[in-house]
Structure formats: structure tokens, C-alpha cells
Amino acid sequence: MTDRLEGWEKVTGAARYAYEYPLENVAYLAAVQATVARGEILAVDAEAALGMPGVLAVLSGGNAPRLAPVDDGELAVLQSRRVAYRGQFVAAVIAETPETAAEAARHVRVEYAPEAADVLLRADHEGLYAPEKVNGGFPADTESGDPDAAFAASAVRVDATYTTPAEHNNPMEPHTTVALWEDDGTLVLYDSNQGPSAVQSTLAEVFGLEPAQVRVISEHVGGGFGSKGTPRPNVVLAAMAARVTGRPVKFAVPRRQMWATTGYRTPTIQRVRLGAGLDGRLDAVIHEVVAQTSAVREFAEQAAVPARMMYRAANRRTRHRIVRLDVPSPSWMRAPGETPGMFALESAMDELAVLTGVDPVELRVRNDAPEDPESGLPFSSRNLVACLREGAARFGWDARDPRPGVRREGRTLLGTGVAAATYPASTRPGEAVARAEPDGTFTVRVAAADIGTGARTALAVIAADALKTDLGKVRMEIGDSRLPRAVVAGGSAGTSSWGTAVVRACEALLVRLNGEIPPEGVEARASTADEVRSRQKYARHAFGAHFAEVAVDLDTGEVRVPRMLGVFAAGRIINPKAARSQFVGGMTMGIGMALLEESIMDEAFGDHVNRDLAQYHVPTCADIRKIDAVWVPEADPHLNPMGAKGIGEIGIVGAAAAIANAVHHATGARFRDLPITPARVLAEL
Amino acid sequence: MRPFTYARAATEDEAVAACTDGAAYLGGGTNLVDLMRLGVAEPARLVDVAHLGHDRIERRADGGLRIGAAVTNGDLAADRTVRAEFPLLAQAVLAGASGQIRNLATVGGNLLQRTRCAYFQDVTKPCNKREPGSGCPAREGEHRNLAILGHSAGCVATHPSDMAVALAALDAEVRVRGREGTRTIPFGDLHRLPGTAPERDTCLEPGDLITAVEVPPLRMPSRFRKARERASFAFALVSIAAALRTDVPGGTVTDVRIALGGVAHRPWRARRAEERLRGARASGEAFLRAAEAELEAAEPLRDNGYKVPLARNLIVRTLSGLVAP
Numbered sequence A: 001m002t003d004r005l006e007g008w009e010k011v012t013g014a015a016r017y018a019y020e021y022p023l024e025n026v027a028y029l030a031a032v033q034a035t036v037a038r039g040e041i042l043a044v045d046a047e048a049a050l051g052m053p054g055v056l057a058v059l060s061g062g063n064a065p066r067l068a069p070v071d072d073g074e075l076a077v078l079q080s081r082r083v084a085y086r087g088q089f090v091a092a093v094i095a096e097t098p099e100t101a102a103e104a105a106r107h108v109r110v111e112y113a114p115e116a117a118d119v120l121l122r123a124d125h126e127g128l129y130a131p132e133k134v135n136g137g138f139p140a141d142t143e144s145g146d147p148d149a150a151f152a153a154s155a156v157r158v159d160a161t162y163t164t165p166a167e168h169n170n171p172m173e174p175h176t177t178v179a180l181w182e183d184d185g186t187l188v189l190y191d192s193n194q195g196p197s198a199v200q201s202t203l204a205e206v207f208g209l210e211p212a213q214v215r216v217i218s219e220h221v222g223g224g225f226g227s228k229g230t231p232r233p234n235v236v237l238a239a240m241a242a243r244v245t246g247r248p249v250k251f252a253v254p255r256r257q258m259w260a261t262t263g264y265r266t267p268t269i270q271r272v273r274l275g276a277g278l279d280g281r282l283d284a285v286i287h288e289v290v291a292q293t294s295a296v297r298e299f300a301e302q303a304a305v306p307a308r309m310m311y312r313a314a315n316r317r318t319r320h321r322i323v324r325l326d327v328p329s330p331s332w333m334r335a336p337g338e339t340p341g342m343f344a345l346e347s348a349m350d351e352l353a354v355l356t357g358v359d360p361v362e363l364r365v366r367n368d369a370p371e372d373p374e375s376g377l378p379f380s381s382r383n384l385v386a387c388l389r390e391g392a393a394r395f396g397w398d399a400r401d402p403r404p405g406v407r408r409e410g411r412t413l414l415g416t417g418v419a420a421a422t423y424p425a426s427t428r429p430g431e432a433v434a435r436a437e438p439d440g441t442f443t444v445r446v447a448a449a450d451i452g453t454g455a456r457t458a459l460a461v462i463a464a465d466a467l468k469t470d471l472g473k474v475r476m477e478i479g480d481s482r483l484p485r486a487v488v489a490g491g492s493a494g495t496s497s498w499g500t501a502v503v504r505a506c507e508a509l510l511v512r513l514n515g516e517i518p519p520e521g522v523e524a525r526a527s528t529a530d531e532v533r534s535r536q537k538y539a540r541h542a543f544g545a546h547f548a549e550v551a552v553d554l555d556t557g558e559v560r561v562p563r564m565l566g567v568f569a570a571g572r573i574i575n576p577k578a579a580r581s582q583f584v585g586g587m588t589m590g591i592g593m594a595l596l597e598e599s600i601m602d603e604a605f606g607d608h609v610n611r612d613l614a615q616y617h618v619p620t621c622a623d624i625r626k627i628d629a630v631w632v633p634e635a636d637p638h639l640n641p642m643g644a645k646g647i648g649e650i651g652i653v654g655a656a657a658a659i660a661n662a663v664h665h666a667t668g669a670r671f672r673d674l675p676i677t678p679a680r681v682l683a684e685l
Numbered sequence B: 001m002r003p004f005t006y007a008r009a010a011t012e013d014e015a016v017a018a019c020t021d022g023a024a025y026l027g028g029g030t031n032l033v034d035l036m037r038l039g040v041a042e043p044a045r046l047v048d049v050a051h052l053g054h055d056r057i058e059r060r061a062d063g064g065l066r067i068g069a070a071v072t073n074g075d076l077a078a079d080r081t082v083r084a085e086f087p088l089l090a091q092a093v094l095a096g097a098s099g100q101i102r103n104l105a106t107v108g109g110n111l112l113q114r115t116r117c118a119y120f121q122d123v124t125k126p127c128n129k130r131e132p133g134s135g136c137p138a139r140e141g142e143h144r145n146l147a148i149l150g151h152s153a154g155c156v157a158t159h160p161s162d163m164a165v166a167l168a169a170l171d172a173e174v175r176v177r178g179r180e181g182t183r184t185i186p187f188g189d190l191h192r193l194p195g196t197a198p199e200r201d202t203c204l205e206p207g208d209l210i211t212a213v214e215v216p217p218l219r220m221p222s223r224f225r226k227a228r229e230r231a232s233f234a235f236a237l238v239s240i241a242a243a244l245r246t247d248v249p250g251g252t253v254t255d256v257r258i259a260l261g262g263v264a265h266r267p268w269r270a271r272r273a274e275e276r277l278r279g280a281r282a283s284g285e286a287f288l289r290a291a292e293a294e295l296e297a298a299e300p301l302r303d304n305g306y307k308v309p310l311a312r313n314l315i316v317r318t319l320s321g322l323v324a325p
Helices: A007-012 A098-106 A147-153 A196-206 A233-245 A255-261 A338-356 A360-366 A384-395 A455-467 A494-512 A529-533 A576-595 A655-667 A678-684 B012-018 B032-037 B073-078 B080-085 B087-094 B099-104 B107-111 B163-169 B271-277 B284-295 B307-323
Strands: A027-033 A039-045 A055-060 A089-095 A109-114 A142-144 A156-164 A176-181 A187-191 A214-217 A249-252 A268-276 A282-293 A315-324 A379-381 A412-424 A431-436 A442-445 A474-477 A522-527 A539-553 A559-569 A626-631 B005-008 B023-026 B045-048 B057-059 B065-068 B173-178 B181-186 B209-215 B222-227 B238-246 B253-261
Touching: A027 A098, A027 A233, A027 A255, A039 A055, A039 A089, A055 A098, A055 A233, A089 A098, A089 A233, A147 A268, A147 A282, A147 A315, A156 A338, A176 A233, A187 A196, A187 A233, A196 A214, A196 A233, A233 A249, A268 A338, A282 A338, A338 A360, A338 A412, A338 A655, A360 A384, A360 A412, A384 A412, A384 A539, A384 A559, A412 A655, A431 A494, A442 A455, A442 A494, A455 A474, A455 A494, A494 A522, A494 A529, A539 A655, A559 A576, A559 A655, A576 A626, A576 A655, A655 A678, A678 B307, B012 B045, B012 B173, B012 B209, B057 B080, B073 B080, B073 B087, B073 B099, B073 B107, B080 B087, B087 B163, B087 B222, B087 B238, B107 B163, B107 B209, B163 B222, B163 B238, B163 B253, B222 B307, B238 B307, B253 B271, B253 B307, B271 B284, B284 B307
Parallel strands: A027 A249, A187 A214, A282 A315, A379 A539, A442 A474, A559 A626, B005 B045, B023 B045
Antiparallel strands: A027 A089, A039 A109, A055 A089, A142 A315, A156 A268, A176 A187, A176 A249, A268 A282, A412 A539, A431 A442, A431 A522, A539 A559, B057 B065, B065 B209, B173 B181, B173 B209, B222 B238, B238 B253
16 A cells, blocks of 8 residues: 555646746747648748747648657648547647647648548448457457357347447647757657657657657656557647757647547447357357557557457357548557457346346356467466456345336436456566665656556565565656656556566665665666566456446436446556556546446547536536456466566446446336437436 | 637626626636637627625515525525525525535626537537637537427527526526616526527627626525436436426415426526416316417427427426325
């Protein structure tokens, strides 16, 4: 139970976030967004803006520095006359104050030749195609056995289509960059991101520099939820503006501009077919996903991937199809793939439970997979059943009356639901340095990012363990691309990857220490590239189970969640205090996904209409009542030296399905489209 | 944001004199400042009217209240008399915004807040309310939380205030200081329906300053209820402020007030339902018939038809609760 090491600094405001670095002679940037969803920029008239006192420059396609092309078309900022989506950055004003920049940006006139835009995802869209790979590097399609025949021959069949809407990450700290070019040509970026090493290498490529010529500092980051996992147009724009004006430039993307420019979860349309015997044992699992991507960047949400390893079934097909629309680029958002995919799969499992009359907990236990169904690999550990059993006992599941729509208190219907969770336990290669200082303390360095997760603290705990010293003697240095190279805080792989390197560096240091420490200290560096690549082959995943109780107002259709419990099996938990917070945070996001979150696409204009936190609803404190997260003991020797699985994302996976399943139990109505709003519920009551 | 000047008025005279063309009164600023940041409101001058001595709640001779226009929402909801004698008003205020916003927002400003229609707030899109004659994309676009009653071809916006719904039910009056002197406006006449001039939310003239809200005594059970997607910090899908009196428990309705929020361009006083109920036996059946009579006039749009049963259910539920609390 370790408190966050930087908690005091954060609470008192001393912790410095990207926008807050005090720099001399700084200028401010405001971006101009496209007001058409597709078309050609004919002209940019900056005269009025340039005439305003305090305006330093206006950048647009005509005068912006040329950049090297990179894979991510989002980073080709101001490089083309084409408009790929409404809200794309088409110009920028740099001025002496943020107010002047914002006002001048309103006076930049952009003339377009608009073209008809295609912005709505449909399951029968003629542009759907199979991507080469889906997110995570997985194949788009897999098939084993004869799923169609097995499904057709099954005694019990579920065939249902589920949809999830576009959802936006919305970290509290917006995407922010302060860019400056030093006299020697080094680009320095104070930037809010999930991995300084990745920003460093990408920006070096974009500006034609050596990686060593780019320095990225991101000591504190106010959330990312995937949206800061890859560099965004804002960082390129700020760096360009700093080069053109010769001054440090600050750019914090305004909340309303984040909707188009910093990523979101694609809407999904998912058809799930489950074929089972009367006892609920699965014989066929078919999960087919339709999602969107943009014209400038391919991103394929891997929503059907969890169906490849979740349950035992002899016949299986998973399939992903995406379509390039004239929309902002979707990207990583809160457990991409698993989150929407497990909403569909775990809703379908609940439908199967209802059809077979098998208890939903028991149904999942019955279909537990002894080894990875597709690869045949053994699981390094798989404690889904333990999570289900532990959760059922704690939640009081055994006393549950399975009949839907029969529990009524006044004008409220009550119900409970369960859903399983899973997330890959990945470890990626990286480096770390450990130093013994002459004063008896240690310094541990790794270019990790603490995006509010408690990563800094977890790494210090890991280092203190490895060094067999007190936590107070360990100084963690993270959030700087000059530190040993590290993977992004993403895919729930941060702690596992960085921690492995930290342990190895600390071990190497201990070997070198013998007695007195010289004035210059003793240092050891470790790289885990070989170790990670030569690991034995296992299917490595964390598992969990969500239990939710809902109260549905018969008159208003309002759904509230008075009680929710998550039970997880995620290896060794390094810092229980922060871990509980992460799990509960993920479950809270799951409540948002189930009941509230939806970015609404405006077909006429081609943008999301509800672009602020007054209109895009996330749960408030009043929405989160009795909520708890616990974990079952799990000793897994096949993971990493800590025995830990990542826990950043599993908390949201399956949470929405548990709530939707509880709503079915309460009302007898099945909600296959998220979010479950009063409008939708009223139509079914 | 367009550059502007700021002046703090010390007296009503000073305020009205300063509020010339292009100026706007500033109360708590919780809506106006947002709109200025969005470029929706572009006042050349802000006249701060939070310091005119309008920050008191006073008892009237008839037992009613005079609520100063600069009383904050937070203070209004916390006032002992309001809580005891006008519970629907305290409940309505507490149902709105967040604690932080209520501590800044004023009664006058709350009444004059603008619609939260997404198109009104987006200067890159047409909106007849913001730019008369430019069109209304909401009618065919995103309108799930817009009007079902009293809308026009040119505007389907709703008024966002919860407090105003309670005041509509309370038969309040609004004290206004204008360039021509002082006058009193019945609450039901303050806010307009959009008609062909949706740019006008209220009947107020340029320079008019709300100085107080007069609330007559209520002396009957009352309640406010708001339906919303999340439990806090959300505008109403539909809200209701209601009060009901019967001659004997479960007997005949002698007085009833019903106002709905989230359904129209102004707080919607359900006069037709009230008429049906006055003199009728207080029963669930009567409440349902009254609600249906009121909502016969509803003209839901493509995606907001759910508001009709929602409003109906809220009327029945709230009145039933007032009969048998």
C-alpha cells in the first residue's frame, strides 16, 4: 500500500505538466480546423489575422515547412490541399498571447472546394475491406473447424448484432506541446504523451533529424487512455511553428478540437453467433466486426480478437472489416479491441445463458478453455474461474433468481449481471539504468511515462525490491527521452516491460557493488531485448469477472448502478493501493460506456456534434455508488521477474456487458446498442 | 474571444446607463463567459451587476419571497425558508449544474442562460437563434434533447434552466429595471416560444436588467423531479415542478401547478393538464388523463419521441407522490 511518490507535488500544484514549463520569449499557437468533411483547400486568406497586433505568423499549406512522409498520415500536418475530415488542422496562428492567437485564428479565412463526404458506418458499406493486420499485429481473419455447419447444427443458437458508438478518450490534461529549437538544431519538446521514446523517434523522422537531436520531456502527464500513445498532429504543428518563428511555442489543444484531432474509439457493428448444446457447452463461436478508419490513417480495432482465446469451442471464425470514411482517425482508446469486443461477446454469452437456463457464472465456467483454443499454447496462468467463483461468493450471486423483470421496489426494477474480462499480459523489450550513489541512495532511470497510473511509484517499488533496499532510498527518473529507451505506456505493457528492465539493471548493479561506492557512483545498464524475445511460448493473459447491480426507473428509463464488483487475476499486484484505483477507474469507464458515452456523428456536417464534457457525458461521482475491486492470488512464473500482469486496461473490459446483462435481468429487455439511455430503455418498458 | 471592456456597476442607474449597444450584463458568468469563449456571444462591454445589493432573499408581507437577482444559486438552494416553504424551488436549483457553478451562478443569470443546442454553440454551423435566417440544422440533425412542444420551423431549442421550471410553477413575477423605469413581468411572459424570431429568448428589451424575482406564497405540497442520463451535472431530458392541494386526503383537487422543463423553448406551464385536474378527484387515472391532454399538443422530432412518455410518466408519478407522499 504505497502512496504515490509524486502525490504531494500533484495535489499542491508543484508537479509540472507540459504547458507549465516557464520559458522565456514564448509564443502561443491556435489551430484552424477544416469546416468541410472532404474537399480541397483553394485558398487561405491570412491577411486579417496577420494584421492583428501581436500576431507573429500564420502557417498553412502554402508556407508550412515540408515534412518527411511517415506511415501515420495524421502527422503530415499542412502538407496537402486535401481535407480528409472536418476538424482537420488546415492552418495555425502563432501570437504573443493565447488570446490573440485564438482570436486571430477565427479571422483566418479558408476557401474550400467541398466534395460529398461519406461519414456514416454501415454494416453493408461497399467500401468495407479486410485489413492486412488489425491493431496489435493480429491477422484480420481466423477460422478453425467448420463454424457455419457447427452453428447450424447446434441445439441452442444465439445470433445477434451489437453496436458500440464512437467514444472519445478525454484525458483531463489536453494534448499539449511546448516546442523549441536550440541553436545547435536540437528540437526540445515538453509534451504530454504516453511514451517519450516513441515521440522522439517519430518526430525525428518527421523533421529529418537524428533521434539524438530530439528531446522529449514529459515528467507528468494528466491522463491519456490511449489517445497520447502515438504522437498527434499537435506536436508536429507546435514544432513547425517554433521553427518558423524562432521562438518557443506552446499549444494546448482546446477540448473541442480534441474530438477531431487526438483520436477516439471507432464505432463498431458486431455480429456474434454462438452455437451450443442444451448444457451450454459451446461448439461454434463466430464473431464478425465492422469498424471505420479515416482516409489518412488505417486503424483496425481488433474487437474480435478476444473471441479467439476466451472460450473453448471446436469451431470458430473471427473476422474484421473496416472502411475508410471521411472522418477523424480512430485510434487507441481504453483497451482497444477488448472493450467493444467483450461487450458483444459477453452480452451474447448472457443471451446464451438465458436460452439454455444455465446460470451465467456456471456457463462461463463450463466453457473455460484449458489451453489457448486457437494456438493450442498453454496459458501461463488462467484464473477466470477463480475470479467468477470469488466474485459470485462476495456479490451474493448464489441467491440470484434468474427470472428477468420480476424484482420491483416501488417504481424501480432491480437486476444483476455478470461478465468476464480479459486482457493480454504483454512484455516488450526496453532498457534501464541503475546507479548507486555515494550517499547510499540509488537512482533508477527509464524513459517510462506516468500518465496518472502510478507507474513511477510501481517502478520504485520494483527497484527497491530488486536492490533489497528501502523505497525511500530509490530515486526514479522517468518521462525523458534522454533516459534509457522504453516502450509507451500502452497495451497494459508498461509496468511489465519497464519493470523487467529495471530489475535486470538493479541485479547487474548489485553484482558490481562491493563495499565502498566511489564518488562518481556505480552504474549498470540492462537491455531486455534478448530476454523478451527468447521467452518460452505461452498464451499470457489477465482475466477478471464483473458483477453489477442496476436499478431501472420504470417511469424515466434512467439506469443507475448501485453496486459493482470486479475480481481480477493479474499475477502479482505490485502496489495494491494504486492497483485498486486503476481497476475501479476502468470499471467507472465501463459504467460510462454502458450508460453514457457516445460521440454523435452529424451526417450533414461530418463531425461529432457533442464536443465538450457538458454534452459528452462521463460518470460523475454521484453515478458511482458502492464499487469495489479485488484480486485473487496468482503466481505466474512465466511472465517477468515481478510475476506481474498489466492492469491498466482490464478494468473496463467486460464492464459494460455486466451492466447491460443486469439491465436485461432487471427489465427483461435486451440492449444490444450502447449506450443504454433513458430514450432506449423507455422504448422497451 | 473578441476583446471587450469590463465595468462594475455600483447602482442600478449606473448599470442601465452603461448597458448600451453591444454590452451585456454579467452575473456569475457561468454561461456568458463560455459563450464568449466559443465566439457565440461577442459583447463589446461587460457590465458586472453582481454588486448592486440584489443579493438578498426577503420575506414579503403576504408570506412570499422577494429573491434578489444577484442571489447565487447556491445561496438560494441553502435558504431555510426556501427549503421549508418552497421545496420544489430548492430541489430544482440543487438538480442543476455542480456545487462550484451554483456558487457563482445568479438567479437573474440563470433565467437568461441560453439554450445548450449543439448547433447554437458551434459558430461554424448555421443556427437561426445565433444568426437569424441561417437555418436550423437541429431539426434534421441531432435533436435528441430538444423540444417536443411549441417549437417552430426555425428553431427546436429548449430552455436549459431547472430553476425557471420551478418559478413557472410558482406563478412568480420578474422585476425588471429598464431604460424607461421599472416594471413587473408575470413569469410565464418572460420567456418566449421561438416562432419566427428564435434569436429572442425572452420579452426583455435591450438594457433591461432583472433585479428580483417575486414569489407568492405556495402553501401546498410541491416537488421537483428531473430525468437525466447521469445522476448529476446534466441538463434535463425532461423535468417537472409540481404542486398539488386537495380538499381532503385523496379527495378533490383544489389547486394544482405543473411546469415542465426540457420540452420547449421556455419552461412549459401545463395549463391544459391543470385545467383538467382542478375540481377532479385526485387519482392516478385522472393524472394520466391530464398528462395525455397536455401532451396531445406534442410534436416530437425524429429522435426525441421518448420525451412524450417521459413527460407523461413524470407528471403522473410526481402528482401521485404529492397525493401520497
